[in-house]
Amino acid sequence: MNKLSRRAAVERMALGGVGLLLNNEAAAQNPPTTPKAFAGQHQPKPLPFDSTKLKGISEKLIRSHWENNYSGAVRALNAVEQRLAAMLNDKDLPPYIYGDVKREELVRTGSVVLHEQYFANLGGDGKAGGDVLAAIKQSWGSYEQWEAEFKKTGNALGGGSGWVIFAHNWHTGELHNYWSWDHMHNAPFSRPLLALDMYEHAYQIDWESGGFAGLS
């Protein structure tokens, strides 16, 4: 493919594909609010629960988690977006340097979204919705089998980094417990329903042993 035809292909893809996709009903349900791509105006969301009353996780740990890890990711994402805006206009910048900072955008975006999901899960009211339970049973055979897989995937990541993400894949319609090595590891177009933070900051301060003893 010569440069000319590649340019044509990109433009055609851009125009054709995008046009089709944003016109469908699902997108209409959730219209883009279209903030600027490089605005750097993200704000941390407050914890959706009383951090002194969380069962099984100390206030100290959850506040450190929110302030240092989650809010730190929000602040970093803002700084990254503003840097990208400046770098995009630097004609001498090699594309791979731009790509390096785009990677940071992905790291921080993943961290922000997954942490917000994690905190939302912690603040749940403890009532199981019928829809999900039914879907779990259809997918894994039983709630216990789903839970066993969720925990086994979590134990696979113990002592290091990552997430277990129980997600609804909107492309395939399936439910899966996705293994995630770091904030960037996600299945495309999959809605996290339950995100378990396996980074050590999520549990280690509270542990007598100081090590990961496993989910049980």
Next chain:
Amino acid sequence: MNKLSRRAAVERMALGGVGLLLNNEAAAQNPPTTPKAFAGQHQPKPLPFDSTKLKGISEKLIRSHWENNYSGAVRALNAVEQRLAAMLNDKDLPPYIYGDVKREELVRTGSVVLHEQYFANLGGDGKAGGDVLAAIKQSWGSYEQWEAEFKKTGNALGGGSGWVIFAHNWHTGELHNYWSWDHMHNAPFSRPLLALDMYEHAYQIDWESGGFAGLS
């Protein structure tokens, strides 16, 4: 956190968080079809265009791409799911070995979904939808600025692996061109609108020079 309280926390998260999320309207628009999690019954989708008539990409390349890379990923995903089902019941299996194969599930899921998106984009009808164009202008200032960033991100990945994924992040409502190092690199809950395959199988056969000369 001792084991007992951790167990409680996981169960509470599972029940509470999931219940809330699947009951909302957006999910109702797109109900899980709930195939078995480990069924291994994925089928490759045919190319949504006449492969002899694609402008800028030879039939040979696109057919090889579909058969070897995409369909190979579908076949591998099926094999992986069936293996996971068997491994889940092996009580002697260390969790990290299970996790290794869960990583393969993520690799192949990403490859399947992103390739289907890529082929769908190639088969677009070339008409730009007004919604997307308006959203691009709001997010990047102009179509040209968006295109410049999309291409710069692609050039950052040339000669190696990965994707550029123009996506609508349903969690934040934003549009971004995401840098993706491999099939596993995605922003959470983000709908790919335009996926550009930067793996070398996507273009190299057609190139005189045999190397990546950049998007222009």
Next chain:
Amino acid sequence: MNKLSRRAAVERMALGGVGLLLNNEAAAQNPPTTPKAFAGQHQPKPLPFDSTKLKGISEKLIRSHWENNYSGAVRALNAVEQRLAAMLNDKDLPPYIYGDVKREELVRTGSVVLHEQYFANLGGDGKAGGDVLAAIKQSWGSYEQWEAEFKKTGNALGGGSGWVIFAHNWHTGELHNYWSWDHMHNAPFSRPLLALDMYEHAYQIDWESGGFAGLS
């Protein structure tokens, strides 16, 4: 390249290249002791210092680190090697499943070697060798400049995973502070001289704040 010629190329590379390299002087200084590739007989090395007397790191943290993270990696490496031996003889196993467990071999090998280097550094006698200091000055201009880069690289990894590895690259002859995202990230043929563990298990238990406050 057809299959036949590719086979020939691999065999030629195997015979030619290897022959040249293992016959040189440097290799003769450090002869392979040639244990079996899949023996699974690694033993954890004891801490090379009195864990009650380490300045700045509690005994509890260092013992947890040695027992849970380091020794856990040794045990896992042994289990992985034995599994690989069995899998290699399974003719029905897809190569990518074998590759998944080979990845685990690399994860655990990196963890074992880097932890042994880290503990060796902690047990150092505090006397700076003249050779290294001279080399640092030649490479960075001053000890302070080297230290500033080492710390900046560490701070880049705070709150997540990874290592900073001050290493002597034997291929290029250079000294570098390498950024390492996880146990698998290393420069080829580079001898770690100072490995700083940035995984949260390396410091978090001891911290009042429970978060990463940076190297200073």
Next chain:
Amino acid sequence: MNKLSRRAAVERMALGGVGLLLNNEAAAQNPPTTPKAFAGQHQPKPLPFDSTKLKGISEKLIRSHWENNYSGAVRALNAVEQRLAAMLNDKDLPPYIYGDVKREELVRTGSVVLHEQYFANLGGDGKAGGDVLAAIKQSWGSYEQWEAEFKKTGNALGGGSGWVIFAHNWHTGELHNYWSWDHMHNAPFSRPLLALDMYEHAYQIDWESGGFAGLS
């Protein structure tokens, strides 16, 4: 650990550990030539063989591989080093942005070293050294078993990215075929003896099918 004690720990590690390690005999065999860490003066090495006479790989492919992928990595490494030097003195730069470019340094260093090893292997004279053959037999039982594992590891990476690296781990004394997902994936302090490039630029131009048909 408070900041003060952490500073002390880092300094102690730096001085103590490094002093011990660079004074040993092996290092004396291979003295650091101590170029500046950020000099950006790397030069591509010419192919160590006549590119028109390589059996099984076309001149076009090998020249493209040398010029676009290998020499491109050398040029990028130089540019990255010069940028790091400037960034290190920018007090307002967040450490994670510095880390992003340090990652690029690792990517390019890996690519340069592994490609030089790869080309050196291709230029081998085809004579198997007795030492290596004997070591392979001790480690794998037979040459055929080693070759089967090397190829299976390569097939695991087909159609994507990465390397198979037959290496001598100088820390453990062992020989292993290491699975490598990208240029950054290496076992610490391991000398590559045979590096097989599994990136698609290494073989795809020459293939009728345009896809990866496997090593056999």
